[in-house]
Amino acid sequence: MTIRSAFADASIRTKLRILILGISVLAVLGSCTVFITYLWFSTRARLVRRQDTFATVIADQSTAALDFDQPLQATALLNSLKAERQVVAAAIYTPQGRLFATYVRDGAAPGLIRDRPEPDGQRFEEGDLLNFHPIVSGGERVGTLHLRSDLTDLRDRVLVVSGTAVLVLVGATLLVFYLSTRLGGLVTGRVLQLSDLAERVAKQKDYSLRMAAGGRDEMGHLIGGFNEMLSQIQARDRALASARDDLERRVLDRTVELEERMSELAALNKELEGFSYSVSHDLRAPLRAIDGFSRMLLEDYGNQLEGDARRYLDNITSNTRKMGQLIDDLLSFARLGRKALESSPIELDQMAREVFDELRQLTPDRPIDLRLGPLPSVTGDPAMFRQVFTNLISNAIKYTRGRSPAVIEIGSRADSKEVTVYVRDNGVGFEMEFAGKLFGVFQRLHSAKEFEGTGVGLALVQRIVQRHGGRTWAEGKVGEGACFYFALPTKGHADQGKQQRSA
Amino acid sequence: MNRFRVVALVLVSLGGPVSASVDPVQNPPDQLPEYVIKAGFLFNFAKYVEWPGASFEGPESPITIGIVGADPFGDNLEKSLSHKTVNKRPFVIRRYAAPSDLGRCHILFVSRSEKARTSEIIKQVEGQPVLTVGEDGAFAASGGMIAILIENEKPRLEVNPEAAETAKLTINSKLLKLATIVKTVK
Numbered sequence: 001m002t003i004r005s006a007f008a009d010a011s012i013r014t015k016l017r018i019l020i021l022g023i024s025v026l027a028v029l030g031s032c033t034v035f036i037t038y039l040w041f042s043t044r045a046r047l048v049r050r051q052d053t054f055a056t057v058i059a060d061q062s063t064a065a066l067d068f069d070q071p072l073q074a075t076a077l078l079n080s081l082k083a084e085r086q087v088v089a090a091a092i093y094t095p096q097g098r099l100f101a102t103y104v105r106d107g108a109a110p111g112l113i114r115d116r117p118e119p120d121g122q123r124f125e126e127g128d129l130l131n132f133h134p135i136v137s138g139g140e141r142v143g144t145l146h147l148r149s150d151l152t153d154l155r156d157r158v159l160v161v162s163g164t165a166v167l168v169l170v171g172a173t174l175l176v177f178y179l180s181t182r183l184g185g186l187v188t189g190r191v192l193q194l195s196d197l198a199e200r201v202a203k204q205k206d207y208s209l210r211m212a213a214g215g216r217d218e219m220g221h222l223i224g225g226f227n228e229m230l231s232q233i234q235a236r237d238r239a240l241a242s243a244r245d246d247l248e249r250r251v252l253d254r255t256v257e258l259e260e261r262m263s264e265l266a267a268l269n270k271e272l273e274g275f276s277y278s279v280s281h282d283l284r285a286p287l288r289a290i291d292g293f294s295r296m297l298l299e300d301y302g303n304q305l306e307g308d309a310r311r312y313l314d315n316i317t318s319n320t321r322k323m324g325q326l327i328d329d330l331l332s333f334a335r336l337g338r339k340a341l342e343s344s345p346i347e348l349d350q351m352a353r354e355v356f357d358e359l360r361q362l363t364p365d366r367p368i369d370l371r372l373g374p375l376p377s378v379t380g381d382p383a384m385f386r387q388v389f390t391n392l393i394s395n396a397i398k399y400t401r402g403r404s405p406a407v408i409e410i411g412s413r414a415d416s417k418e419v420t421v422y423v424r425d426n427g428v429g430f431e432m433e434f435a436g437k438l439f440g441v442f443q444r445l446h447s448a449k450e451f452e453g454t455g456v457g458l459a460l461v462q463r464i465v466q467r468h469g470g471r472t473w474a475e476g477k478v479g480e481g482a483c484f485y486f487a488l489p490t491k492g493h494a495d496q497g498k499q500q501r502s503a
Numbered sequence: 504m505n506r507f508r509v510v511a512l513v514l515v516s517l518g519g520p521v522s523a524s525v526d527p528v529q530n531p532p533d534q535l536p537e538y539v540i541k542a543g544f545l546f547n548f549a550k551y552v553e554w555p556g557a558s559f560e561g562p563e564s565p566i567t568i569g570i571v572g573a574d575p576f577g578d579n580l581e582k583s584l585s586h587k588t589v590n591k592r593p594f595v596i597r598r599y600a601a602p603s604d605l606g607r608c609h610i611l612f613v614s615r616s617e618k619a620r621t622s623e624i625i626k627q628v629e630g631q632p633v634l635t636v637g638e639d640g641a642f643a644a645s646g647g648m649i650a651i652l653i654e655n656e657k658p659r660l661e662v663n664p665e666a667a668e669t670a671k672l673t674i675n676s677k678l679l680k681l682a683t684i685v686k687t688v689k
Contacts (some may be wrong), residue, residue, distance in 0.1 A: 061677065063550075063677065064551065064675070064677035064678050064680065064681050065681055067544075067547040067550065067551075068544060068547060068658065068660060068678070068681060068682075069540070069657075069658050070658075070681045073680070073681040137547075137550055138547075138549070138550035138589050138590070139588075139589075139590075140587075
């Protein structure tokens with residue numbers, strides 16, 4: 001984490017404290033630096049001036065000693081420099097550059113004195129201030145005065161001031177820390193309270209919390225705005241809750257209503273099934289009477305009837321038979337909805353072969369080429385599957401009438417989800433746009449005169465396959481033949497398919 | 504060859520006053536010939552003594568140094584003083600063979616040869632603004648103003664401020680400080 005992001009995450013109280021501390025430390029440091037720098041340069045300048053003043057005075061006092069060759073007098077004069085602690089060494093040179101008199105402060109190294117005078121003037125060398133001052137007597141140069149001052153006094157003074165500055169800095173820091181802790185609450189106290197409240201609201205979702213208003217400053221406005229916002233959220237929350245309750249009640253009402261409708265519908269459906277069964281059943285009794293009496297009339301009085309009358313009677317019996325067939329088919333279709341499914345293993349290729357052989361006997365003189373591929377064994381209701389094959393194969397035989405030879409191909413294919421069985425013929429075929437209508441009850445693409453039948457066969461096939469969890473479809477082309485498919489889910493998918501169906 | 508000689512002469516004459524301040528290597532200052540030192544002192548006294556204004560004709564009038572008795576300086580005095588000034592005043596040197604010859608001067612050097620006539624000479628210039636300088640141990644005590652003594656090969660000064668005061672001469676305190684103060688013994 002960088003210092004910047006750490007500062008961004010710190011609380012307002014800490015930020016405020018850091019800012020105040022930083023500014024005060026900078027201010028104290030800045031003023032101390034300025035003061036110490038000023039002190040250093042001003043003291044140094046004063047030292048330079050003071051040393052030169054001393055040099056002027058001593059040079060003036062030492063002229064006679066040089067003029068009259070009195071080195072002892074000169075030495076005594078230099079010794080008076082003892083009072084000036086900053087002077088570490090002093091010397092007087094003759095105009096020839098010979099040492100005339102010397103002075104070394106107690107404890108200072110004697111090597112500090114230069115053997116010969118150097119150019120006049122003041123300069124800092126080796127940390128000391130050196131001065132070479134001319135000694136002039138009566139307008140004539142009679143020698144050179146040399147003073148050497150150290151800067152210990154200056155350094156001591158700067159050290160003392162620096163120490164004081166550090167003490168002031170520490171003191172100021174402590175004071176600022178104490179004051180910001182004590183007085184910072186005036187500014188940050190309510191900010192922290194507001195922050196706490198916001199956190200509590202966010203955590204507890206309790207929008208009834210409010211903060212005591214107060215003050216006309218920005219914080220007062222902020223608290224007012226926050227309270228106002230909470231009130232609005234509370235109102236909206238209440239409205240939302242009541243709307244949700246209302247919606248739930250309505251959904252519940254609708255569900256109850258729908259369930260009632262559903263059970264009503266189921267009852268109605270049951271009633272309808274019962275009705276159609278009893279209708280079909282009850283229709284058979286009078287039909288059987290009509291058929292029976294018509295036959296008796298033909299057998300007993302056939303010879304006495306005229307040509308037309310006999311033909312009418314034949315019409316009555318044949319239509320009666322047709323109606324009987326219709327009623328039988330309707331009955332078996334209706335029964336499918338009521339009958340419980342048996343479940344046992346079935347060898348489909350064996351069953352297909354048997355059904356074909358049975359149906360083949362009805363038209364022994366037609367050339368029919370059966371190509372029976374391997375078929376899977378499935379689990380289901382054997383009687384129903386026999387019905388499926390009967391309907392599909394009889395259709396194939398029926399619609400290949402006139403083909404020589406008629407080719408009927410029965411085969412299968414399988415994938416991971418389902419096994420598909422197909423019955424293909426080279427008969428009259430159909431137009432693909434009617435493929436969906438083929439499996440409807442009483443739906444026919446050809447008239448009964450062309451191809452006999454009631455239009456229930458394919459509907460039965462679909463009903464049976466669907467009850468086993470499968471599906472049916474057909475492909476065809478006019479004049480080229482048709483192919484009917486039924487697919488059953490494989491073991492793993494069987495239950496799923498049934499459930500889908502029953503749902 | 505002639506030409507070279509002329510150049511050499513010029514060089515020598517130019518170097519004249521310079522050689523007066525003596526080569527320190529061959530002749531260290533504390534071992535300077537006695538009268539070289541004394542000649543220098545005579546010049547220096549002019550810096551530390553104030554004469555009354557009336558004793559000069561003008562602000563740049565020369566300071567006259569008189570020597571009474573046998574001249575011990577040879578040409579040292581000329582060498583020390585030629586081209587030199589004190590407060591813009593040049594120097595003039597007068598030599599008086601006997602006290603009776605004395606004329607107007609500002610500094611009067613009393614030679615050792617006049618030791619016996621010292622009092623007479625002092626009396627002769629009494630009341631005049633003349634700085635009397637001697638080289639005898641009894642000179643200051645007998646009313647002379649400054650005595651230059653050589654002790655242990657080092658110069659020492661004796662000053663009689665009383666005598667100077669009587670002559671209306673002011674001796675600078677710096678000079679008084681390093682000299683031995685002597686009173687006139689009556």
